[in-house]
Amino acid sequence: MTSRPDTAGEPGDGVLPSDTAATDDPVVAALRQALPDRVVTDPEVLAACTADRSGHRAEAPPLAVVEAREVADVQQTCRIASAHGTPIVTRAAGTGLAGGAIAGGGEIVLSTRAMDRIQEISPADRLAVVEPGILNGDLNRALAAHDLWWAPDPASRDISTVGGNIAMNAGGLLCAKYGVTREAVLALTVVLADGRVIETGHRTVKGVSGYDLCALLIGSEGTLGVIVEATLRLEPLPEGPPTTIGAFFDSVDAAARAAAAITAGGHRIALMELMDEPTLAAVAAQADQDLLSRGRAHLLVQCDGPGAATLAESVVAVLTEHGGDVETASDEQRAAELLALRRAALPALEAQGTLLVEDIAVPRSRLAETFAAIRELEAAHGVTIPTTCHAGDGNLHPTFVVDGEEVPAEVWAAAEALFAHALAVGGTLTGEHGIGLLKRAWLPDELGAEQLQLQRGIKAVFDPQGLLNPGKVFAREEA
Amino acid sequence: MTSRPDTAGEPGDGVLPSDTAATDDPVVAALRQALPDRVVTDPEVLAACTADRSGHRAEAPPLAVVEAREVADVQQTCRIASAHGTPIVTRAAGTGLAGGAIAGGGEIVLSTRAMDRIQEISPADRLAVVEPGILNGDLNRALAAHDLWWAPDPASRDISTVGGNIAMNAGGLLCAKYGVTREAVLALTVVLADGRVIETGHRTVKGVSGYDLCALLIGSEGTLGVIVEATLRLEPLPEGPPTTIGAFFDSVDAAARAAAAITAGGHRIALMELMDEPTLAAVAAQADQDLLSRGRAHLLVQCDGPGAATLAESVVAVLTEHGGDVETASDEQRAAELLALRRAALPALEAQGTLLVEDIAVPRSRLAETFAAIRELEAAHGVTIPTTCHAGDGNLHPTFVVDGEEVPAEVWAAAEALFAHALAVGGTLTGEHGIGLLKRAWLPDELGAEQLQLQRGIKAVFDPQGLLNPGKVFAREEA
Numbered sequence: 001m002t003s004r005p006d007t008a009g010e011p012g013d014g015v016l017p018s019d020t021a022a023t024d025d026p027v028v029a030a031l032r033q034a035l036p037d038r039v040v041t042d043p044e045v046l047a048a049c050t051a052d053r054s055g056h057r058a059e060a061p062p063l064a065v066v067e068a069r070e071v072a073d074v075q076q077t078c079r080i081a082s083a084h085g086t087p088i089v090t091r092a093a094g095t096g097l098a099g100g101a102i103a104g105g106g107e108i109v110l111s112t113r114a115m116d117r118i119q120e121i122s123p124a125d126r127l128a129v130v131e132p133g134i135l136n137g138d139l140n141r142a143l144a145a146h147d148l149w150w151a152p153d154p155a156s157r158d159i160s161t162v163g164g165n166i167a168m169n170a171g172g173l174l175c176a177k178y179g180v181t182r183e184a185v186l187a188l189t190v191v192l193a194d195g196r197v198i199e200t201g202h203r204t205v206k207g208v209s210g211y212d213l214c215a216l217l218i219g220s221e222g223t224l225g226v227i228v229e230a231t232l233r234l235e236p237l238p239e240g241p242p243t244t245i246g247a248f249f250d251s252v253d254a255a256a257r258a259a260a261a262i263t264a265g266g267h268r269i270a271l272m273e274l275m276d277e278p279t280l281a282a283v284a285a286q287a288d289q290d291l292l293s294r295g296r297a298h299l300l301v302q303c304d305g306p307g308a309a310t311l312a313e314s315v316v317a318v319l320t321e322h323g324g325d326v327e328t329a330s331d332e333q334r335a336a337e338l339l340a341l342r343r344a345a346l347p348a349l350e351a352q353g354t355l356l357v358e359d360i361a362v363p364r365s366r367l368a369e370t371f372a373a374i375r376e377l378e379a380a381h382g383v384t385i386p387t388t389c390h391a392g393d394g395n396l397h398p399t400f401v402v403d404g405e406e407v408p409a410e411v412w413a414a415a416e417a418l419f420a421h422a423l424a425v426g427g428t429l430t431g432e433h434g435i436g437l438l439k440r441a442w443l444p445d446e447l448g449a450e451q452l453q454l455q456r457g458i459k460a461v462f463d464p465q466g467l468l469n470p471g472k473v474f475a476r477e478e479a
Numbered sequence: 480m481t482s483r484p485d486t487a488g489e490p491g492d493g494v495l496p497s498d499t500a501a502t503d504d505p506v507v508a509a510l511r512q513a514l515p516d517r518v519v520t521d522p523e524v525l526a527a528c529t530a531d532r533s534g535h536r537a538e539a540p541p542l543a544v545v546e547a548r549e550v551a552d553v554q555q556t557c558r559i560a561s562a563h564g565t566p567i568v569t570r571a572a573g574t575g576l577a578g579g580a581i582a583g584g585g586e587i588v589l590s591t592r593a594m595d596r597i598q599e600i601s602p603a604d605r606l607a608v609v610e611p612g613i614l615n616g617d618l619n620r621a622l623a624a625h626d627l628w629w630a631p632d633p634a635s636r637d638i639s640t641v642g643g644n645i646a647m648n649a650g651g652l653l654c655a656k657y658g659v660t661r662e663a664v665l666a667l668t669v670v671l672a673d674g675r676v677i678e679t680g681h682r683t684v685k686g687v688s689g690y691d692l693c694a695l696l697i698g699s700e701g702t703l704g705v706i707v708e709a710t711l712r713l714e715p716l717p718e719g720p721p722t723t724i725g726a727f728f729d730s731v732d733a734a735a736r737a738a739a740a741i742t743a744g745g746h747r748i749a750l751m752e753l754m755d756e757p758t759l760a761a762v763a764a765q766a767d768q769d770l771l772s773r774g775r776a777h778l779l780v781q782c783d784g785p786g787a788a789t790l791a792e793s794v795v796a797v798l799t800e801h802g803g804d805v806e807t808a809s810d811e812q813r814a815a816e817l818l819a820l821r822r823a824a825l826p827a828l829e830a831q832g833t834l835l836v837e838d839i840a841v842p843r844s845r846l847a848e849t850f851a852a853i854r855e856l857e858a859a860h861g862v863t864i865p866t867t868c869h870a871g872d873g874n875l876h877p878t879f880v881v882d883g884e885e886v887p888a889e890v891w892a893a894a895e896a897l898f899a900h901a902l903a904v905g906g907t908l909t910g911e912h913g914i915g916l917l918k919r920a921w922l923p924d925e926l927g928a929e930q931l932q933l934q935r936g937i938k939a940v941f942d943p944q945g946l947l948n949p950g951k952v953f954a955r956e957e958a
Contacts, residue, residue, distance in 0.1 A: 236745030266715030306786020461936035
C-alpha cells in the first residue's frame with residue numbers, strides 16, 4: 001500500500017536513499033563494535049521492519065536492527081545514534097496499525113522484543129514489573145496463577161507486546177469498565193535519546209510529585225524515549241465466568257441505539273461489541289452460515305464480577321426493548337461460540353482483500369448517527385465500509401477493503417470525510433491505534449495550531465536532535 | 480508558620496518588597512481598565528490570599544485579585560500580566576495543604592472561584608462539563624439527581640473546588656477502587672500564560688491523538704496554564720448503601736498488617752482508613768470517650784456496589800484473623816457513627832495546636848514498617864506524630880502538632896527523615912497534597928536531576944516567561 005503524497009519524502013517513509021552497503025555505514029560499524037552480538041543486517045530482517053499491520057511499507061530498508069537484551073544495550077544504541085545523528089525507530093512485535101514502528105532508509109531499528117522478562121509479580125502491592133517485549137497474552141497467563149490480570153486487552157493480545165501497548169496507550173474491548181492502558185501503568189523506566197535513564201511514576205497508587213511524565217510518555221509512540229521497564233497496576237481476576245449475551249437487530253441503527261441505552265442506563269458492562277451488516281455478511285460468507293436472516297447487526301455483551309447475573313438481566317431487558325433478538329449463553333461453550341462470531345470479523349474481512357482499518361471514537365450518544373454517516377459515505381464514494389465497534393466506549397473501526405497494494409482515491413476521500421465527521425461530533429481521529437505515519441496529516445485538525453506547537457515543544461525538550469521515530473505523529477516541520 | 484530558610488526569598492514566599500500603593504502599580508491599573516468590576520485590592524481579601532491550609536503564609540500581600548467570571552476574563556488577565564511580566568497565582572477556594580495557591584508581594588491572584596457553573600450533565604455520555612470554581616460537594620449533589628457521581632472524593636469535598644482537585648490531581652478516600660482525579664477527567668480547556676486557549680483531551684472514553692497534555696496538566700499545580708473548563712468522567716452511583724465495618728486492634732502494627740492482607744487478598748473495598756494510637760487518643764480526648772480501652776489502632780472499611788455484603792464477610796474474616804475486634808454496622812445510623820469517628824480525627828488534632836500535615840505514600844506491602852518507622856522517628860526526635868492513613872492506597876498523613884507559628888527544628892528534622900523513609904521503600908513525598916512551596920526542596924531527591932531537567936524544560940515550553948505560579952513545585956533556578 002502506498003503512502004499518500006503528502007506523507008512521503010521523510011525518514012520512516014523509506015524514500016530516503018538507503019545505504020546499500022549498510023555494514024560500511026559508520027553508525028553500523030560503531031554499533032557492531034559496541035554490541036557485537038546484537039546487531040542484525042540480514043536483508044530479510046531489515047525488510048520485515050519496513051512494515052507493520054497498517055498496510056503501509058517503507059520503500060527502503062533500515063540500516064540495521066539492534067536486538068537489545070539489557071537496558072545497557074538500549075543506552076549504548078542511543079548514545080551511538082546520538083553521536084552520529086542517526087534516527088532510531090523503537091520496535092517490538094510490529095503489530096501496529098498506524099505505521100508507528102515502520103523503519104526506512106537511514107534509520108536504526110531498536111528492537112525491545114527480546115527484553116521480555118517478568119521482573120516481579122507482587123500480589124501484596126497488586127503490581128508487576130516487566131520488560132517491554134513481553135507479549136500481553138504471556139503476561140496474563142503468568143498473572144493468572146496469582147488470581148491477577150493486567151486489564152488492557154487489545155484484540156492483538158497474543159501477538160502484541162506490553163511495551164507496544166504502552167507506547168500506543170492501547171485500548172481494547174474492556175475500556176469502558178477497566179480503563180485504557182494509561183490507567184493500568186504505575187511507573188516507567190525510560191532511556192532518553194542521548195542514553196540517559198529516567199524513572200517516572202510511582203510504585204504507589206497515588207503520587208503527585210512534579211509533572212506526570214509517566215502519563216505523558218504513555219501513548220507518545222516512541223517519539224520521546226525508549227521504554228525499558230514498566231510497573232503495571234494489576235486487578236484481581238473477576239470471580240466466576242462472565243455472563244455472555246448476543247443479540248441480532250433488524251438494523252445497525254437499532255443496535256447502536258440499544259448500545260447507547262445501556263451506557264445511558266449506567267449499566268457497568270465489561271464488554272459490548274457491535275458488528276454491522278457488511279461485517280456480518282463477510283463473517284457469514286467465510287463461515288458459510290446464514291447470519292443475515294437472523295438480523296442486519298449484532299451486539300455482543302459481557303457482564304463480569306459480582307452481580308454479573310443481575311446486571312445481565314437488566315441488559316437483556318434493554319436489548320429486548322430496542323428490538324433485539326436476544327440470547328444469553330447457557331454455558332461456557334455457547335459463550336465461546338458467541339465470542340467466536342465477533343472474533344471472526346477481522347479474518348473474514350482479510351479474506352476479501354487488503355484492509356485499511358480506521359479507528360475513530362465518538363461520544364457514546366453519537367453512535368447511531370455515526371453509523372448513519374458511514375452509510376452515507378458508502379453511497380457518496382461508492383465504497384463499502386464494514387464496521388466493527390467497541391460500543392461500550394464509542395470506538396469504531398470502519399474498514400476499507402482494497403484490491404492489491406494501491407489505495408484508490410475514493411477510499412482516501414471517504415476516510416477523510418470520516419475523520420471530519422468524528423471531529424464534528426466531538427470525537428477523535430484515533431481511539432486506540434495512534435497517529436503514526438497514517439494520520440499525521442490530520443492531527444493539526446484535531447489539536448489546533450496552539451496545542452500542536454506545545455506538543456512539538458515537548459518533543460524538542462526530550463529529543464532535541466529529533467532522532468526518536470522522526471516523522472511519526474508529527475509531520476516534519478517545513479524548513 | 481515560617482518557611483524553611485532554603486525556600487524563602489522568592490515570589491510566592493512573600494518576602495519580595497510589596498507594592499504598598501498597589502492601585503498605582505501599572506499592571507493593576509491596566510487590569511482595572513480592562514476588567515473594571517473584577518479587580519479587588521481590599522487589604523483583607525489580599526491578606527487572605529497569602530495563606531492556604533498548609534500553615535504557610537507569605538509575608539507581603541499580592542498586588543490584586545482578579546475575580547474571573549468568564550474565560551475571556553482569564554485570557555485578558557494573562558495577556559496583561561504577560562505584557563507587564565507580572566506573576567500570576569491561580570487560586571480558587573484556597574484549601575490547599577502545600578502552599579500551592581499562596582500569593583505574595585508583586586503577584587496577581589487570578590481567582591476562578593466565581594466560575595462555578597455546570598455547563599452540561601450528560602447521562603448518555605456519562606460526563607459533565609463544569610467550570611473550575613464549583614465545589615466538589617455541590618457538583619456531586621447536582622449529579623445525584625441523575626444517579627451519577629464524580630468519584631474524586633477528597634476529605635475537603637465541601638470546601639474545595641473541582642479546579643483545585645484537578646490542579647492537584649487530588650486523591651481522597653476512594654482511590655484504590657475508583658482511581659485518582661486524573662482517571663476521572665476526560666478533557667480540559669486551558670488558558671496559557673500568554674492568553675491563548677487550548678483544548679486538550681477528548682469527550683470520548685478513548686483517544687490517542689498526540690501527546691496526552693490533559694494528563695500532563697492534571698497535577699501541574701497552576702504552573703503550566705489556567706484551567707477554565709473541565710469535562711469529567713462520571714460513574715453510575717453504586718446501588719444501595721455501602722456496608723461499613725469498624726475494627727479496633729491492639730497495635731497499629733496489627734491494623735496495618737490486616738489492611739495489607741485485604742489488599743493482598745484482592746478484595747475490592749471502596750474505602751479503608753487507619754488511625755493510630757496518638758490519633759485515637761486525640762479523638763477520645765475531644766469526644767470525652769474511652770476509645771483506648773477498646774484498642775490502640777482503628778481500621779474503617781466500606782464495601783459498595785454489587786456483591787458488597789459478600790465482600791464484607793470476607794473482609795470481616797481477614798480482620799478477625801489479624802486480631803481485630805470487628806463490628807459491622809447494623810444500619811445507616813451506626814455506619815454514620817463509625818465514619819464520624821474517622822472524620823473526628825483532623826478536628827481533634829487541630830484542637831491541640833497548629834498542624835503540619837504530611838502526605839507520604841508507600842507501596843501497600845510496606846504499611847506496617849512505615850508505621851514502625853514513624854514510631855522510631857517520634858523517639859529519635861522527641862515529637863509525637865499522630866498518623867491517619869488511607870490504607871487502601873498506602874497514603875499516610877503523619878501529622879505534626881506545633882505550638883504557635885514557628886515550626887521547631889526537630890519537626891523539620893523528623894519530616895525530612897520521614898520523606899527519606901518514603902523514598903527508600905519505593906514511595907513518594909506526596910500522595911495527594913502536591914509539592915507547592917512546602918516540598919519543593921525535596922523534589923530533586925525523588926525525581927533525580929535528569930527528570931527534573933525535563934520537567935523544567937516542559938515548564939519553559941508552556942510558560943517561557945515563568946509567570947505562572949513561580950516558585951511553586953520547582954525552586955527558582957540559580958542565576
